[in-house]
Amino acid sequence: MSEFVYTAVVSILQLLVVLLLAPLATGIIRKTKARLQNRRGASVVQPYYDLTKLFKKEVVLPSTASWIFRFTPYIVFGSTLAIALLVPTIATPVPFHWIGDIITVIYLFAVGRFFVALAGLDTGTAFGGLGSSREMSLASIIEPAMMLAVFTVAVTAGSTDLSIIVSRLSFTPVSIIHPSHLLAFVGLFIVTIAETGRIPVDNPATHLELTMIHEAMILEYSGRYLACIEWASQMKLFVFMALIANMFMPLGIATSFSFVALAIGLGAFIVKVSILAILVALVESSNAKLRLFRVPELLMVAFVLSLLALILYFIIGS
Amino acid sequence: MLDLPSLQFMAFHLLVGGYVLAILIAPLRDRKPFSRTNTSEGNTSQQSFLFVRYFGFGAALLASLSGLFLSMSVLTTGSALHLDLQQTLPFGSLSINVDPLAAFFLGVISLLGAVVSVYSFGYSGEYAGRKNLSLLVVLYNLFLLSMSIVVIAGNAVLFLIVWELMSLTTFFLINYEHEQRASRKAAILYIVMTHIGTAFLIVMFLLLAGTAHSFDFQSFRNSSAQLPSSIKTLIFFCALIGFGIKSGVVPFHIWLPEAHPAAPSNVSALMSGVMIKTGIYGMVRVYFDFLAPGPAWWGIVVLAVAVASAVLGVLYALMEHDLKRLLAFHSIENIGIILMGVGAAMIFMSYGNMPLATVALIAGLYHVLNHAMFKGLLFLGAGSVVSATHTRNIEELGGLVKKLPWTSAFFLIGALAISALPPLNGFVSEWLTFQALLLGFNISDLSVRVAIPIAVALLALTGALAAACFVKAFGITFLGLPRSSHAEHAHEPPRSMLVPMGVLAFACILLGVFPGSMISILTPVTTFLLGGSASALEVLNLGSLTIPQSGAGGVSPLTLVIFLVALTVLPLVLGLLLGGKLQKRAAMVWACGLEKVEPRMQYTATGFSKPIRMIFSNIFHATHEIEISEAASPFFKQQLRYELETESVFEKYFYEPMRSGVVAAAKFIRRIQTGHLQSYLLYMFIALILLLMFAR
Known part of the structure; x- marks a missing residue:
């Protein structure tokens, strides 16, 4: 019985944390950026208002679009939330960790991306195709870079299971200061910036055709569909930060099922994610958006760093 | 009476008999069965066309179903079928040996063969009154027959005979639409390449037979311990080249993208889905x-x-x-993924780590099955698109999702599967391959430890690029607005073509969601090849896969599907709670200030892949040429011509020098062909003397 309670409580907590805190992280990033630009900026809870508003608005469908366009928002939302079940946030091991390991997580991200890219082509406009083409091309370097960075940590922990990785590392925090880990961390951070469409790779606040990537694909979305997609991207950013936070700094995460441990875990997690959010905002404010064809070079850096990390670990060991 | 051996015996005879019957009977209804074109009405009446079509492909269906039965009976009961067909001198007994490895490949061939035969009922309507159908039926059945025998032959001579038969029937099938120059060129290229491969295989078998003093596979197995290591290495390379050419691995791949699109689509599905796997079978066997x-x-x-x-x-x-060429190149990619599993298994086996080798081999073999399913599906889908629009160029397609709703749904499933997206079958085998490679951490040898991470990195790159490619293939072909009148007036194909695609799509889902039960069928194969050691792969309840050796990394596709569905419903509920019923309104998208959106405004396939062409410019060496003709003012362009060419590195730097070398050598040797009788007599005399001196 207690196992059932544990499963239910932690899973629901897990989902709620990701669902409810993801817009907050985006809010923190926006607020920090505004402050760095000497603006007051909107409140950190503004993303919640935006989502609620979008959920209430009607949907305008492009007359050229097919069922792919209508299904995509739900698929993206569902697949991102499924990842939220597999990535440890406040407690480890997550109850459903046996459903899928880190490879599954990466490929679930790919599912969402695949459908959004198709939806971009489905509208029959030039912008949609432009966004899909750029997104899939950049993803073809981002995805392997991410895999290698994560595999480096996985090999260190001796498992591809995220919960086991986080648990093992939280018991032996010294192993985190391994040269290959540092390389993998830098790789994964670049991947996070790129994959969630932040400056210098993409700019979530622009709709300029020369630069936009992600926004171009979802240009024709509106109302509730847009809400689903926006929320899913916020959750994606949040999950990425959770991955970095718990794989490289697994301090404070709850390893036992008690109210106190979970509370500490939640507190530590919020602190870690806030720090990462501010870090992302700093990177965004201190860099200029790269030209599109300069971006692959940056991504290649991440790819090579991650590959070096993995080879280094294979050769010199622990 | 009906015990297992006799059932298997019957199944084998039905398998051979079905194909042979179709080969013999189908042409009888025609007055000129082997004429290459058959357009005059007097020759093929409507009735005999229908007879040839249903009898020919029906017999193939029956034969492949009995092949499937035979394979399943061997895999589930573990009792192999051995038959001695014909005692010959000096090659020994031409025997059939259906051991678990052979049974697995026979099963894959027969499964796809059965589905494609049903598809052919509808698809061959394409050729009514235009081409000679009995010729297609004969070749199609011969092709399936020879492929089936290749994997179950138990004797090197029989193997080579059917291998050659398979190569020749494929040659004629590629050449079936011989009016097109491209088909003829592709067929010639194929026949040259495949014969180079066969030459290496003959050398390989002679080397093996030299020690074994027999052409029987059993004696190869028993005598391999006596082979000196230099000969073993030679055999290794002969097999790699010989079988590699057939399976289309780089750098022997150049025939594949030419040949697969040229053949009729039902045959391309078989070629890409299973024929190239006979090369994999050969490598695993050797x-x-x-x-x-x-x-x-x-x-x-x-x-x-x-x-x-x-x-x-x-x-x-x-x-x-070109949709079919694109799929053909993906076959090269997937053969690579299969061989990654096989290669990793070879590494683990050489270190005696059989549990790890088992995981790696299962990864490779499971991908053999999965690739047959989704690539078969994709080629059948491409066939439907081609027969509906009469073009393979995706730049002329678009918007087919509304015209061909079923075809596009099935093609989408195939595209998701080949992009290794969960929860479909491609994901499971790629997951297994990743796990198998990561297990290489357990091997302490330095070269392995450098090779493995690089392989992991490039496999990851491959997966991501494949997804990009299929967004392009599906998006440009099926989504958006139709780019030509071909695409605008397309219609859904007949049901006999849709049902097989549905079956394959269902198989892709089934193999993805329930991998556990499907993988257990592979256990006899790995036990047969690697011994009965416990596998490092555990199949738990609910069909979840776990690898204890890699710290219990696991995946449970079934549960994943349940959660995916449940969580996809969540936003629907949330939306209802927050904003009530969904209000929808259709509207025109912004047309850049023009009156309405035109198909020409859409991204093209070439445009879509432009960023990748730039990122990997070192590989493609793309050159393009733009020609703009202007009317009165430079602001109003009259015509714009854009030509793009990517360089094929292998053809330029490997095959072209080789070809010119061969031609130069032939020109040189031609000098001895003087045309004078006396000089030929002299050659014979010299040859005789030499033989008497050295070959006593």
Whole structure:
């Protein structure tokens, strides 16, 4: 019985944390950026208002679009939330960790991306195709870079299971200061910036055709569909930060099922994610958006760093 | 009376009999069965056309179903079928031996064969009154027959005979639409390449037979321990080249993207889905059955070939806008992924780590099955598109999702599967391959430890590029607005073509969601090849896969599907709670200030792959040419011509020098062909003297 309670409580907590805190992280990033630009900026809870508003608005469908366009928002939302079940946030091991390991997580991200890219082509406009083409091309370097960075940590922990990785590392925090880990961390951070469409790779606040990537694909979305997609991207950013936070700094995460441990875990997690959010905002404010064809070079850096990390670990060991 | 051996015996005879019957009977209804074109009405009446069509492909269906039965009976009961067909001198008994490895490949061939035969009922309507159908039926059945016998032959001579038969029937099938120059060129290229491969195979079998003093596979197995290691290495390379050419690995792949699109689509599905797997079968047979265990560097060589095939295959696929050529390049990629599993298994086997080798081999073999399913599906889908629109150029397609709703749904499933997206079958085998490679951490040898991470990196790259390629293939072909009148007036194909696609799509889902039960069918194969050691792969309840050796990394596709569905419903509920019923309104998208959106405004396939062409410019060496003709003012362009060419590195730097070398050598040798009788007599005399001196 207690196992059932544990499963239910932690899973629901897990989902709620990701669902409810993801817009907050985006809010923190926006607020920090505004402050760095000497603006007051909107409140950190503004993303919640935006989502609620979008959920209430009607949907305008492009007359050229097919069922792919209508299904995509739900698929993206569902697949991102499924990842939220597999990535440890406040407690480890997550109850459903046996459903899928880190490879599954990466490929679930790919599912969402695949459908959004198709939806971009489905509208029959030039912008949609432009966004899909750029997104899939950049993803073809981002995805392997991410895999290698994560595999480096996985090999260190001796498992591809995220919960086991986080648990093992939280018991032996010294192993985190391994040269290959540092390389993998830098790789994964670049991947996070790129994959969630932040400056210098993409700019979530622009709709300029020369630069936009992600926004171009979802240009024709509106109302509730847009809400689903926006929320899913916020959750994606949040999950990425959770991955970095718990794989490289697994301090404070709850390893036992008690109210106190979970509370500490939640507190530590919020602190870690806030720090990462501010870090992302700093990177965004201190860099200029790269030209599109300069971006692959940056991504290649991440790819090579991650590959070096993995080879280094294979050769010199622990 | 009906015990297992006699049932298997019957199944084997039905398998052979079905194909042979179709080969013999189908042409009888025609007055000129083997004429290449058959357009005059007097020759083929409507009735005999229908007879040929239903009898020919019906017999193939029956035969392949009994092949499937035979394979399943061997895999589930573990009792192999052995038959001696004909005692010959000096080659020994031409025997059939359906052991678990053979049974697995026979099963894959028969499964896809059965589905494609049903598809052919509808598809061959395409050729009514235009081509000679009995010729297609005969070749089609011969092709399936020879492929089936290739994998179950138990004797090198029989193997080579059917191997050659398979190559020749494929040659004629590629040439079936011989009016097109491209088909004829492709067929010639194929026949040259495949014969180079056969030459290597003959050398390989002679080397094996030299020690074994017999052409029987059983004696190869028994005598391999006596082979000196230099001969073993020679055999390894002969098999790699001989079988590699058939399976289309880089750098022997050049025939594949030419040949597969040229053949009729039902045949391309079989060629890409199963024929190239006979090469994989051959490698597994030689490396794991005859020569095992080889040194670790063999595995590394196979891994290197595999990685090159996977990455280059998908990169070249991205540059294609011919739908069938694109799929053909993806076959090269997937052969690479299969060989990664095989190569990793060879490495583990050489270190005697059988549990790890089992995981790796299962990864490879499971991908053989999965690739047959989704590539078969994709080629059948492409066939439907081609027969509905009469073009293979995706730049002329678009918007088919509304015209061909079923075809596009099935094609989408195939596209998701080949992009290794969960929860479909491609994901499971790619997951297994990743796990198998990561297990390489357990091997302490330095070269392995460098090779494995690089293979992992490039496999990851391959997967991501494949997804990009299929967004392009599906998006440009099926989504958006139709780019030509071909696409605008397309219609859904008949049901006999849709049902087979549905079956394959269902198989892709089934193999993805319930991998556990499907993988257990592979256990006899790995036990047969690697011994009965416990596998490092555990199949738990709910069909979840776990690898204890890698710290219990696991995946449970079934549960994943349940959660995916449940969580996809969540936003629907949330939306209802927050905003009530969904209000929808259709509107025109912004047309850049013009009156309405035109198909020409859409991205093209070439445009879609432009960023990738730039990122990997070192590989493609793309050159383009733009020609703009202007009317009165430079602001109003009259015509714009854009030509793009990517360089095929292998053809330019490997095959072209080789070809010119061969031609130069032939020109040189031609000098002795004087045309004078006396000089030929002299040659004969010299040859005789030499023979008497040295060959006593």
